[in-house]
Amino acid sequence: MSDRSQFRAVGLKTTLPRLKVMEILENSGERHMTAEDVYKEMLNLKEEIGLGTVYRVLNQFEQAGLVERNNFESGSSVFEIKSDSHHDHLVCMKCGVVEEFFDPSIEAQQEKVAKMAGFQIAGHSLSIYGFCSDCQE
Amino acid sequence: MSDRSQFRAVGLKTTLPRLKVMEILENSGERHMTAEDVYKEMLNLKEEIGLGTVYRVLNQFEQAGLVERNNFESGSSVFEIKSDSHHDHLVCMKCGVVEEFFDPSIEAQQEKVAKMAGFQIAGHSLSIYGFCSDCQE
DNA sequence: ATCATAATGATAATCATTATCATCACCATT
DNA sequence: AATGGTGATGATAATGATTATCATTATGAT
Ligand SMILES: [Mn+2]
Ligand SMILES: [Mn+2]
Ligand SMILES: [Zn+2]
Ligand SMILES: [Zn+2]
Numbered sequence: 557m558s559d560r561s562q563f564r565a566v567g568l569k570t571t572l573p574r575l576k577v578m579e580i581l582e583n584s585g586e587r588h589m590t591a592e593d594v595y596k597e598m599l600n601l602k603e604e605i606g607l608g609t610v611y612r613v614l615n616q617f618e619q620a621g622l623v624e625r626n627n628f629e630s631g632s633s634v635f636e637i638k639s640d641s642h643h644d645h646l647v648c649m650k651c652g653v654v655e656e657f658f659d660p661s662i663e664a665q666q667e668k669v670a671k672m673a674g675f676q677i678a679g680h681s682l683s684i685y686g687f688c689s690d691c692q693e
Numbered sequence: 694m695s696d697r698s699q700f701r702a703v704g705l706k707t708t709l710p711r712l713k714v715m716e717i718l719e720n721s722g723e724r725h726m727t728a729e730d731v732y733k734e735m736l737n738l739k740e741e742i743g744l745g746t747v748y749r750v751l752n753q754f755e756q757a758g759l760v761e762r763n764n765f766e767s768g769s770s771v772f773e774i775k776s777d778s779h780h781d782h783l784v785c786m787k788c789g790v791v792e793e794f795f796d797p798s799i800e801a802q803q804e805k806v807a808k809m810a811g812f813q814i815a816g817h818s819l820s821i822y823g824f825c826s827d828c829q830e
Numbered sequence: 831a832t833c834a835t836a837a838t839g840a841t842a843a844t845c846a847t848t849a850t851c852a853t854c855a856c857c858a859t860t
Numbered sequence: 861a862a863t864g865g866t867g868a869t870g871a872t873a874a875t876g877a878t879t880a881t882c883a884t885t886a887t888g889a890t
Contacts, residue, residue: 705867705868706866706867706868708867708868708869710868710869710870711868741870742869742870743869743870743871743872744870745869745870745871745872746868746869746870749868749869750868768878
């Protein structure tokens with residue numbers, strides 16, 4: 557479906573800033589961008605936008621379930637288009653590259669752990685920090 | 694060993710602020726405190742200290758391996774005395790209670806995932822968010 | 831085309847945290 | 861025990877990320 561109809565579906569007006577932010581998230585090589593990243597890319601593309609609008613729009617997209625926020629220990633949130641399938645992350649502490657993975661047995665064990673503790677799971681965040689193959693030694 | 698000798702072992706002078714911060718981390722019921730939490734508790738106990746000093750000292754303790762920092766998605770870091778054994782966390786999204794767990798099979802799977810991706814693991818952060826047994830319905 | 835309403839952007843404000851720096855306290859040495 | 865060099869402290873200002881405000885503007889239903 558088009559961004560236009562996506563927006564309509566979640567009750568957000570179709571505006572140029574929203575279209576542009578979504579377009580950047582979809583087309584930029586980076587799958588995990590900070591608000592600042594999006595803003596700078598916007599300027600690159602000669603688009604006018606306020607940084608505050610980028611933050612506001614990203615929050616709305618998150619609320620609406622269109623994007624996902626992740627907090628790697630970098631000080632600022634990163635956003636990515638929300639896909640139908642869940643995944644967790646491997647983060648390189650040198651070059652910053654982020655790899656995604658999904659491990660069914662880890663997911664299953666989390667359920668068990670939560671049940672054991674009497675917790676009703678709403679979500680989880682698993683980030684493995686280390687050095688990617690290009691950044692060792 | 695005493696805090697005094699712990700400090701000496703990592704090259705930190707034994708000062709009143711450091712002793713007090715460590716004491717609060719050891720004796721407060723809360724196992725996961727923000728810098729602000731520590732600061733307020735300090736004031737409760739009628740101790741003079743600057744908030745900046747709390748931040749500084751907590752960072753030094755972290756650097757020295759005496760305390761551990763965790764970033765639950767709350768906006769501010771929480772600190773706890775570093776224990777010899779690693780653990781991960783279950784965080785209640787309503788009352789904020791934090792439970793700790795250790796699951797060997799999850800730990801082992803993480804190693805496999807990292808190996809598969811060519812990553813050399815340095816650490817990881819797993820937080821399960823949900824509702825504790827007291828906060829459901 | 832009109833118009834109520836939602837959205838934008840410039841700006842100020844907030845929040846957590848860190849940097850500065852003059853003063854002070856710890857502790858090895860005398 | 862007194863001294864002195866160096867590390868530590870606390871008041872304050874600064875920073876970085878993010879959010880709030882609000883007058884102006886754009887959207888979309890009519
Ligand atoms: Mn991802
Ligand atoms: Mn813990
Ligand atoms: Zn790397
Ligand atoms: Zn609870």
